[in-house]
Every structure is written in C-alpha cells, then in structure tokens.
Ligand SMILES: [Zn+2]
C-alpha cells in the first residue's frame with residue numbers, strides 16, 4: 001500500500017479539511033519536499049470564501065518552505081536535507097494557445113501549477129516534477145529564519161509588481177496594506193521611490209505599513225482618499241476634475257472603491273498597477289479613465305524569487321510584523337478564519353509537520 005500523509009484539502013467554499021492522502025512518489029526527475037510551514041495566500045482566501053478559481057479536492061498552497069526529502073537520480077544540485085522552495089509550472093500542449101506557441105496563456109495552465117492543479121504546500125509532502133535548480137526550485141540559505149523563508153513567494157509577488165514600475169523619486173500610493181501591499185512598499189523603497197503613501201481601512205495594518213517603510217498613511221474608512229492624497233502631495237487639477245499627483249498607484253485590495261481611488265490618486269498619464277483580483281464586479285466611471293489616460297499595468301509573476309532570497313539574506317526586508325499567527329495544520333479551519341479577518345491577521349502560517 002502507498003504511504004499516506006496528512007493534507008489540508010479544499011473541499012469547497014468554507015471547507016479546508018484535514019485528510020489522509022497518498023504521499024507523492026519520487027520519480028527519477030522529481031524532487032519530493034517535506035513541508036515545514038505554509039502561509040495562506042490572499043488568492044486562496046478568495047477561493048475559501050467564494051470558490052474562486054479552484055476545484056474541490058485540490059491541495060492548495062504555494063507559499064511554503066520545506067526540505068528536500070527525496071531527490072530523483074537525474075536532479076542536479078539538490079541534496080536531501082537542503083532547504084528549498086519550488087513551483088512546478090506546466091502547460092497542456094494541446095489548447096489553441098499552446099498550438100500557437102503562446103504557452104503563458106495555456107487555457108489549462110492552472111491545472112499544471114503547484115498549489116493549484118498540482119498538489120502544493122498544504123500537504124506534508126509535495127512533489128516538483130522535472131525539478132531544475134534555479135528554475136522551478138530554489139535553495140533557501142539556512143541563515144534565513146524558517147518562518148521568514150515561508151514568505152519568499154508572496155514577497156516575490158511584491159517584487160514582480162514593483163519591477164520596472166517604480167522609478168527613483170516617484171510618488172507612490174499603495175492601496176491595501178496586506179502582505180502584498182507591504183511587500184510592494186518595501187520593494188518600492190528599495191527601487192528608490194521618493195515617497196510612499198499607504199492606504200487601508202485597518203489601523204493595525206497602517207501601523208505595519210509604517211514599519212515597512214511607508215512615509216504617510218491614509219485610513220480610507222475615516223478619510224476621503226482623494227482629499228487626503230491632495231493634502232499630502234498637493235492639489236492637482238486636471239481638465240476633468242480633481243486629481244492626485246502620484247506617479248504610480250498599486251491597487252492591492254480589490255474591493256469597492258479601491259480601483260477608483262487608485263485612478264484618482266495618480267496624475268494624468270500615471271501608472272495604475274492592478275494587483276488584486278476582486279470578488280465582485282467593479283463599477284467604474286470610464287470618463288476619468290479615458291480622459292486621464294492612466295496606464296494600466298498587470299505584471300507577470302514569478303520572476304523575482306532569487307532577488308527576494310538575496311534581500312532576505314542581506315536583512316533588507318521587514319518581515320516579523322507581517323507574521324501574525326502560526327497554527328498547526330490540525331487547526332486549518334481556524335487558520336483560514338484568522339487570515340480572513342483583516343483587523344487581526346496579516347499572515348497566518350500553518351505548521352505542516354506539527355505533531
Ligand atoms: Zn500567493
């Protein structure tokens with residue numbers, strides 16, 4: 001009989017169930033990783049709340065750190081016991097996009113990605129097929145604390161969002177100060193942003209944003225965002241109405257008026273970086289969009305993992321305030337509830353090897 005392990009299985013909205021499942025086998029080209037910690041991604045919260053993007057029965061989890069447990073004979077540069085993070089990304093090879101060589105748009109790409117269709121870090125073990133060091137697997141130096149290393153992937157998203165979008169001296173506004181917002185603040189700072197304003201409805205999150213390097217904060221539950229940004233950077237009338245002066249706005253919240261806030265805050269022709277998927281339709285008046293001509297950017301993810309590991313090793317990132325809770329996998333349901341509460345949880349880590 002095949003060996004089994006514990007995994008937190010997504011069984012539908014509101015249901016993260018601990019189950020016994022088959023432990024992955026290691027083929028000659030594969031790497032099997034023993035998971036240490038996995039943190040809950042904002043995207044997974046969308047799934048947890050409303051089923052976004054996933055099918056029941058899947059083992060999610062892409063924000064994790066673990067140790068090489070079995071290394072296939074053809075895998076180079078990785079030894080049993082190495083601390084690693086990896087993500088398998090594949091394509092179907094058959095759909096219209098794949099047939100046309102546009103693999104990034106493969107219609108079933110998510111079926112072939114770790115923590116989506118490929119079982120991920122909510123299992124006590126996970127497998128990366130065709131493991132290649134520096135490509136789909138990265139070694140994580142032992143001098144980075146384990147809990148910090150768990151956040152390599154979400155910090156990577158922050159780095160992806162900032163890369164090429166922030167120039168030295170830029171006025172930057174970050175709307176939404178969850179994990180990704182705070183990662184963006186830090187990488188914007190490293191990219192030389194002149195001033196960063198953080199916007200959120202949660203006072204504790206704004207406090208953390210300041211620790212992460214924000215220069216100003218706006219509590220959008222208490223203040224009008226456009227008025228507040230004008231107070232900080234000065235008024236700015238453009239031909240269609242009032243505006244902010246920001247060069248770049250990052251929209252990481254994906255709720256209600258946050259996209260409007262982002263468009264309001266940027267100068268005419270400014271950049272609006274779209275980060276968060278929203279759970280509902282967003283109503284937006286197109287007049288300011290068409291007349292103000294903001295440039296909308298949707299960055300490609302997954303290119304900056306190595307930069308994050310380097311920044312963590314150099315101690316350039318503020319990480320401790322982002323980790324609010326650590327729970328054993330046996331309390332998965334509780335962990336998701338904690339993560340879903342923005343007043344309390346910033347990042348909830350799940351310890352996958354807990355006894
Ligand atoms: Zn994520």
Ligand SMILES: [Zn+2]
Nearest residue numbers: 092095098106
């Ligand atoms: Zn395809």
